[in-house]
Amino acid sequence: MRHRLCSSITLLAVVIAVGLVAPAAGQGPSTTGPKKYNAPKTPWGDPDLQGVWNDATSTPLQRPANVGEKDVLSAEEAEEFQKSLAHDLTRDRRDGGNAADVNRAYNEHWMDARRLKITADKRTSLIVDPVDGRIPVLATVPPDRQKVRAARAEGAARFAAGLPDNYTDMSWPVRCVVRTDVPPYLPTIYNNNFQIFQSPGYVVIGPEMIHSARIIPVDGRPHLHKGLRQWLGDTRGHWEGSTLVVETTNFRADEGVLFQNANPATFTITERFTRVAPDAVNYEFTVADPTTWSKPWTALIPWNKVDPGEQMFEYACHEDNFDIVHFLTGARVREKNGETVGQQRPARAGEER
């Protein structure tokens, strides 16, 4: 169990190092058009979002080039799209010889099977704005941001080559400081569950990975003062009709925590949670950062209710983070053998290149 967990850390590290979290599975209801659904209310009158939800889907965050400008697919196209994405994502396949098969089988065991299905509304990207379904990357990144990125890239390159100098060459998720609990929430290869709790004045989101609770006051209180910053920011919510609107500020200045290494000083995020069916919540987020993206962009990800019999498990990370020692001791051995960062080495078990 522990060994599996740690290997999962390795794999996630690779996925995150690539820069785009591999999207995973999930079926939601149609997300287009006005909703007639009347969300249930708690006894104190707030829309009721309580439950365990899963955001896995194979629908990619950004629209792949091979679907052209099509934002929603026909039933036939969707089937083909899903099949093709699943082939790339699954490890339950036989091609490539015995060694590759065994490696894949080992990893498939703890992957989230829901990640192999596209959204029920058959969209080609999770991004709904801009209409091309692509992240509006900034053509010219300001020099100070370029410098920050270059500094981070050196450590990341050493880590990717299996030659980290120190734990500081590893990403925050590998170090178990933050993981997929940093907003915005994006589907990944496993641990896509979120449990929502509510009490008068609060909505609390418990992301499976890591185990922390995002406690959202919805009682109108002000944000923390600017100087009190946190890894996961400071979150406040309010209701707009049946939608929970969430604003998060006060992110710490650490680089590499936010999506695509956005700048904590200029990053803004608004998230919207709307119950659209008994078993579905629409999760929509809009992010902006003028030093990372040319304009704000918005994605919509269906959250699907998990069978109550399927429990949330505790995701411990740091407590058994054997990998961090393996990475470093392995690097020291490679140094002795004369390996350097530029030198390509064979792919390791479970590693995606």
Next chain:
Amino acid sequence: MQLRRTVAFLGVAGVIALVWLVVPPLSGQQRTPTGPQFPSAYRAARAADGHPDLNGLWQAFVTANWDLEDHEAQPGPHSELTGAYGAGPAGQSIVEGGEIPYKPDALAKKKANFENRLKVDVSNDKTWHDLGDPEMKCYMPGVPRATYMPFPFQIVQGTSPYILMAYEFTGATRIIRMDWKQAAPTDAWMGWSRGRWDGDTLVVDVTGQREETWFDRAGNYHSDALHVVERYTPVSPHHMTYEATIEDPKVFTRPWKISFPLYRRMEKNLQLLEFKCVPFTEELLFGKFRKEAAR
């Protein structure tokens, strides 16, 4: 003269006697040697689920995280560098009867834990957890330790069959599954918690805890057979009585009990803040594996 004195004396004695009769005797207040007592008939306000409303931020103000048993004030780990910073306060035992009923071998291990509480060696997966207080390494503290660490925790009680307990220390959380009967499917650092109401008391049965957690910085510990039953009883709008019965036949000769009050944090707009302590431990745990040239 003599008579007048006698009359005066009797007068004073009479006043004393009257006061004695009218004012409730002091001994009546001394029936509770542990301190003030809450009215036993307190009925807590109800939450949306119809049960006592435990929502809010709570904190213990005992020093049990240093030692569950009686302990004297002690210097911090490196007082030659830090002076009185990090020093531990004295405190009285929260264990019923004062002492934890260890088996003889287990008591020796407790003492060894204390001797090794500041040591760390993560170079081998198999002995990864052998040394050092898990709190020092920023590991989730387990139950009941999470309750009496010097940090607040928040209870979120809605209408679902789950009550959340969120702790500030390392962002640990546990889900109390109400009326859930299953066995723990695997071990977890914060264990698996089954809740039920016994009148106005929330009773939580905790099993499936990782064996590596400790009870305190004194090295008090348990095995994988740990079974904890907690009782949260509201005794005023601002207080709960917390009790935990601890059972572990591999380590203790009998079940034993701790108890202390939990206080509601009253500050306006108070919120749980982050205590992400992993970055505080990385140099201690992993620093020795860095590249020689980078040292």
